[in-house]
Amino acid sequence: MxxxxxxxxxxxxxxxxxxxxxxxxxxxxxxxxxxxxxxxxxxxxxxxxxxxxxxxxxxxxxxxxxxxxxxxxxxxxxxxxxxxxxxxxxxxxxxxxxxxxxxxxxxxxxxxxxxxxxxxxxxSSERPVSMRHLGSAYMAKLVKISGIIISASATRAKATRLMLQCRSCRSTRPWDVKPGFGGAQLPRTCNREPLSNEEERCPVDPYQIVPDKCTCIDQQTLKLQEAPEDVPTGEMPRHILLAAERYLTDKVIPGTRCTIIGIYTVFSDRKERGTSTVAVRRPYIRVVGLEVDDSGPGRSNTAILPADEENIRAMAHEHDVYDRIVRNVAPSIFGSDDIKKATACLLFGGSTKVLPDGMRLRGDINVLLLGDPGTAKSQMLKFAEQVAPIGVYTSGKGSSAAGLTASVIRDAASREFYLEGGAMVLADGGVVCIDEFDKMREGDRVAIHEAMEQQTISIAKAGITTTLNSRASVLAAANSVFGRWDDTKEADENIEFQSTILSRFDLIFVVKDEHNRERDEHLARHVMGVHLNAEDPQAEGEMDVAFLKKYIQYCRMNCGPRLSPPALEKLKNHFVQIRSEAHRQYVETGKRPAIPITVRQLEALVRISESLAKMKLAPFVSEADVDEAIRLFKVSTMSAAMAGHLSGAEGIADQQAMETLHKIERAIKKAFPIGSRVSEKRILQDLDNKVTSSRCSCCDLLLLL
The missing domain is CATH 3.30.1640.10 (mini-chromosome maintenance (MCM) complex, chain A, domain 1)
Known part of the structure; x- marks a missing residue:
């Protein structure tokens, strides 16, 4: 010592x-x-x-x-x-x-x-933990997870320190409340000692809360869902409750991608009546850190290393970068070069602009694939979902207006209304792939009008008035009215969509399953090659899908090309020309095109030109980019708008035959009521009686029937 x-x-x-x-x-x-x-x-x-x-x-x-x-x-x-x-x-x-x-x-x-x-x-800069790995090992520990906010409640006041007052003796005492969703168990007896033996003690459960003297903080309940790219195939996305307090409230809205640091803990959910044991608790995370991923459209969890950036810039300066990208868009699909080029433009997108008055011009490109079954439309949608930085795939038959935009849900516990974002909100900054677009109900289809053009979703229900962002491109696939495209009908008869929804698509492709022996041989050879080389990674294409995704992400984040004066002049002249052609067709036929040519189509040409320049990381749009954008527009939207309207010397004979065929159809409809059951033999006999003795083209068509 x-x-x-x-x-x-x-x-x-x-x-x-x-x-x-x-x-x-x-x-x-x-x-x-x-x-x-x-x-x-x-x-x-x-x-x-x-x-x-x-x-x-x-x-x-x-x-x-x-x-x-x-x-x-x-x-x-x-x-x-x-x-x-x-x-x-x-x-x-x-x-x-x-x-x-x-x-x-x-x-x-x-x-x-x-x-x-x-x-x-x-x-923290640590890697987030997957929501599927949260278990008992992380209980009461600090965890970091990422995902998408799908619902947010209103901010409420939560007491952290109660002031209790005895009903009998009026004495007061403070009482602390557990943080998070934890409540407070009030004491059963008063702590004041009686002054004498004759004085009676206070009764059991004497305390009442004095609200004005309690200490309160702001608290908000959030629901975090796994990001779509993190959900395994065939699995349901999981979600977890979050409790945000004080300065962490009102930081996010439904659809916001964020990273959460919090304490993984449990609380007793009283509304679950079936749990009779006190050991069963519902997990939640008490938020102690919140980082909003506000890097803008094109954000992704994929990290781009300096070596990747060097390879991306080297590829962007190659003269055939556009052709290389198109060759690696869905290489398993035979042909459809123009559709692949349009899909590539959709993945890269144009330049978003914010005007001085606050108006926002979208840069995302919307594409509609319309036509025959078996033409790999759904396969193209699946590839776009896989390669896009953020991709959401849905089918029109199983999608409603609330599922695509946003829904107002009532909380079962608090009976309050809150918002849950739909597919277009969750895909903010990416691509929404809607298959079977024609199978959607008309009311549900109208709900996405605002989301496709203004790229916002306005909600005014149950006292909730807000606006959510849906800055996403739409890639839709649909069949025509008759299942297959009928060349004998006009375009407006094959297309059942209203002009309000058609004008919001930048490119509309009519996909036809043409019967050509030579083409069928090439198609069969390509499909057999895909099945034979299914395990060969080199058979997919010359560019890796992961690298293509990084290339798209880098271009969307670091390049925003603008129009050059020569490109602007060429676009202006072309727009005037296509408007004149549409008006001339209306004068000649008396019918307006099924797909209207409006100012939106001029903005579509601008966006396509910008996306072509973005593929090359070019700061300005060149005239070559404008020429390619005009060509894509002509083979898609203009071709679909003019479908069924034949003009020129080579189409005179076909036009006369079509007019005769329409005459026969009108005669049949006039002779027999709609809905009646008549044999084919009787129809031919009645029409044969009306035919004059002289042979004409009508007789030839009648014999073909």
Whole structure:
């Protein structure tokens, strides 16, 4: 024991050893205080300056990077991750003491100013944990997960410290409430001792809450769902409840992609009546850090390394980069080169513009594939979903207006209404692939009008009035009215969509299954080759799908081309020309085109030209890009709009035959009522009686019947 006599100093570090709880709390608080006051980068005290700045701005919030804490005191950071429920309140007390010291030294006041409680929020560069891996091993620990917010409740006041008053003796006492969704169990008896033996004790359950003297904070309930690209094939996306408090409330809306750092814990869900045992609890995450992924359209979880960026820029400067990209768009599909080029333009998109008055012009391209079955339309949609940075695939038959846009749901526990985002909200910044577009109900189809042009979804239901973002491209596939495209009918008879929805598509392709022996041989040979080389990775194409996805992501994030003066002049002249052609067709035939040619088609040409320039990482649109955009527009939308209208010397004979055929149809409809059952023999006999003795083209067509 000579050491004690010599006056030496002995100490122990409770952070690393087993000590009492109070002593550990004091030492941990000192360590947190030292970190906030002493941590610096490049001779700058990071958190000391941050606390001073926030106090003058009346913002009582401090965001701490866990990497900084690990670099300063690694064991303290590990304790915080393992027991955040115990150490985070100590951290907040240390932040309040640090702010009091900083402000006391920076002012001339003799006493330290009164500091309101400071909320410490955390951020980290660690990889997020998959929502499917959250289990009992993570209980009461700090976790980091990412996903999409699908619903957000209104902000409510939650009491953190109750003031209880006895009904009998009127004495008061404070009572703390657990954070998160945890409630408070009020004491059953009064703590006041009777003054004499004759005085009766207060009855059981004497306390009532005094609302005006309670301490409250803001709290919001969120629901986080897995990102679509993280959900395994055939699985249902999982979701988990979040509890956000104080400065973390009202930070996100449905459809927002974010990363959450929080404490994984449980609460008792009283509405689940079937659980008779107290050991069954519902998990949730108490949020202590929230990072909104606001990098804009084209965001993705795929990291682009410097080596990838070098390869991307090298490929962009090649002269045949456009052809290479098109060859790697759905290489398993035979032919359909123009459709692949349109899909490539859709994946890259144009340039989004925000005008000085706040109006936003969309840069996303919408494409409609309309035509015969068995032409690989759905396969093209599946490929676009796979390659797009954010892709959502849905079928028109199983989709409703609320499922595509947003729905208003009533919470079963609180009976309050809240929003849940649909497919177009969840695909914000990506591509929505809608198959069987013609099978949708007309009312559901009308619901996406605003989402396709203004790229917003306005909700005004059950007292909720808000606007959600749906900045996504739409790639839709549909069949014609008769299942197959009927060349004997006009375009408006084959297309059952209204002009309001058709004008919102930049490119509309009529896909026909043409019977050609030579083409069928090439098609059969290609399909057999795909089946034979299904396991060969080189058979898919010369570019890896992962690299193509990175290339698309990089171009969307780092390139926003604009029109050059020559390209602008050429687009203006072409728009005037196609409007003149549409008007001339209306004058000659007396029928307006099934697909209207409006100013939206001019903006579509601008977007397609910009997407072609974006593939080459070019800052300006060239005349070659405009020429290719005009060609794509002519073979798609213009061709579909003029379908059924034959003109020129080569179409005179076909036009006369079509007129005769329409005459026969009108005669049949006039002779026999609609819905009646008449034999074919009787129809031919009645028409044969009306035929004149002289042979004409009508007689020839009648014999063909």
């Amino acid at each position: 000579s050491g004690w006599d010599e006056g030496q100093l002995f100490y122990s570090d409770p952070i690393t050893g087993d000590t009492g709880g109070d002593n550990e709390r004091v030492i941990a608080k000192k360590a947190f205080l030292e970190f906030l006051l002493q941590y610096r980068q490049d001779n700058v005290f990071v958190y000391r300056d941050l606390l001073r700045r926030h106090y003058h701005l009346k913002v009582f919030n401090l965001e701490v990077d866990l990497d900084h804490l690990s670099a300063f005191h690694d064991d303290l950071a590990e304790r915080l991750k393992a027991k955040p429920g115990d150490f985070l309140p100590i951290f907040e007390e240390a932040a309040r003491d640090a702010a009091r010291q900083i402000l006391a030294t920076s002012t001339e006041e003799t006493e330290a100013p009164d500091i309101r409680p400071i909320q410490v929020t955390l951020t």
